[in-house]
Amino acid sequence: MSxxxxxxxxRRLSLYLRMLRGLRVRGVELVSSSELADRAGATSAQVRKDLSLFGSCGKRGRGYEVDALTGTIEEILGLSRVWRVALVGVGKIGTALLGYEDMLDRGFRVVAAFDIAPDKIGREIFGVTVSPLSEVESVVCEKGVEIAIIATPPATAPEVAVMLSxxxxxxxxxxxxxxxxxxxxxxxxxxxxxxxxEGLSYLLTSRRRNGDD
Amino acid sequence: MSxxxxxxxxRRLSLYLRMLRGLRVRGVELVSSSELADRAGATSAQVRKDLSLFGSCGKRGRGYEVDALTGTIEEILGLSRVWRVALVGVGKIGTALLGYEDMLDRGFRVVAAFDIAPDKIGREIFGVTVSPLSEVESVVCEKGVEIAIIATPPATAPEVAVMLSxxxxxxxxxxxxxxxxxxxxxxxxxxxxxxxxEGLSYLLTSRRRNGDD
Known part of the structure; x- marks a missing residue:
């Protein structure tokens, strides 16, 4: 499967997967390409093309088997396992991300957090203890961190990225x-x-400029 | 200018603007297309093409005038003014966004917040009072809200979007x-x-599968 x-x-596979997991929870067994398309903002033909890439074929008039397709997409995306995540920068946004249940629900577990502020280091936030950034190397190794989220101020983000890599x-x-x-x-x-x-600002501005509203 | x-x-204009604003604060007067390119992950030729779209030309061997170019891009993107923003859903992420200074620094002022939880309604968070979602129509009108941020649970987001529009x-x-x-x-x-x-999960998984590391 290379x-x-x-x-x-x-991106579309992620969106199909989201719908499939919801259907599986509700015990639904079959889904049509048009239902999947609708959720992902795609066409039925696009869905069939995407899924045929890795050999999943719907049955004419019946659709795709929810359970099998969920497993296949999870495997493709590497989501049949839990990823170990570190968070750097425990400010307002960082703290909110530490408590973001949707991340864990979908296979990303925050196992480490880092900051440089002495008053934050050692604190436990949503079950994760904040370590000093200076210990990033040993903590990443010990906890087996695979993915990191940077939520620091912009000026320090590039050097934090180098430290993490x-x-x-x-x-x-x-x-x-x-x-x-x-x-x-x-x-x-x-x-x-x-x-x-800023993208939305541009759209609103150009519409007003062109008298669209 | 239509x-x-x-x-x-x-997107690239936003990135150029970010750099230009930083240069302006530091009193730098000229910037080359290659400096701008570097910041936006583009090529110099791309920068020159982007900027020539609205008649900004660098001077050979000197570059672009920081002040003039900043003003031009701000005008194009509609950022020479402050946009009035509402936030719906004052959970962890929503609260963090209410206190996100970078948003205000760059021209987006949160003037209203909404939730449905009785214990949140009426509270003042980072200077903004939380209104009941049922009053969205009158508050949006009174406060002149132009852009809304939805930070509700996924199940309610689509109906909130309809209410906002x-x-x-x-x-x-x-x-x-x-x-x-x-x-x-x-x-x-x-x-x-x-x-x-999930996109990163796919990249890591496919690399391992292909024995890239």
Whole structure:
């Protein structure tokens, strides 16, 4: 199973999986490509194409078996296991992320947290003890951290990313509003809330400019 | 100035703007296309192409004037003003967003917050009083809310989006881990943290599968 799948396909697989897990909980056994399409903002043809990539075929007039398809997508995405996550920067956003149940529900367990503020170090927040950032290397190793989330101020985020990759973290999710490049094959994804707001600002402004409303 | 700019260009303009604002604060007067490119993960040629779209030309061997270019991009993106934002769902993430200084620094002021929990209604959090969701229509109108952020549980997010668009909100940023379609020309952007983590999970899994590490 060594097909390389594009980012946008991975994204749709995540959305299908979300729906499938919900159906499985409710005991639903079959789902049609059009139901899956609707949830992911795709077409039925796109769904069938995506799923045929790894050999899942629906049965005409019946659809896909929820249980089997859930397992297949979980395996593809590496979600049939729990990932060990560290959080760096226990400010307002960082603290909120430590308590974000949806993350654990979907297979990402925060096992370590780091900060540099003396009043935060040693505190236990949502069951995780905050370690000093200076100990990142030993803690990442001891706890087997695989993915790190950066929620520090933007100015320190790039150097934190370097520290994390040197400590052996495999991938980084960046919440700081700054760009961090991939370091030594450690992939970085950035969630940039203000960038999204600026995108909306542009849409509203250009509509008003063009007299659309 | 009615050029339609693609999402990816808008995104790069946001990143250029971030750098330009920093340079302006530090009193720097000129910036080269390669410096801007570096910050946005683009090439110099791409920067020159983006900026020429709205008539900004660098001077050969000198670069772009920081002050003028900052003003131009702010105007294009609609960021030469402050947007009035409402937040719906004052849970952990919602509360953190209410206190997120970076948002205000960059022109998005939260002027209203909504929840349905009786113990939250009437409380003042980071200077904003939480209103009952049932009053969304009057509060959005009184406070002149233009953009709303949804930070509710996923199950209620789509109906909250409908309420907001009926109340006259112009654009929605969705933080709930569910897809919300555009409603009556109200653009919706989703920031989906777990989806990004799942993308990283896929990358790590496929690398291991292919024996890349």
């Amino acid at each position: 097909v390389r799948i594009s980012d946008s396909t991975v 040197e400590a052996g973290v495999g991938a980084i999710l960046n919440f700081a509003p700054t760009r961090i490049s991939e370091i030594d094959y450690v992939p970085v994804r950035t969630v940039d809330l203000v960038l999204e707001l | 050029v339609r700019i693609s999402d990816s260009t808008v 009926e109340a006259g909100v112009g654009a929605i940023l969705n933080f709930a881990p569910t897809r919300i379609s555009e409603i009556d020309y109200v653009p919706v952007r989703t920031v989906d943290l777990v989806l990004e983590l």
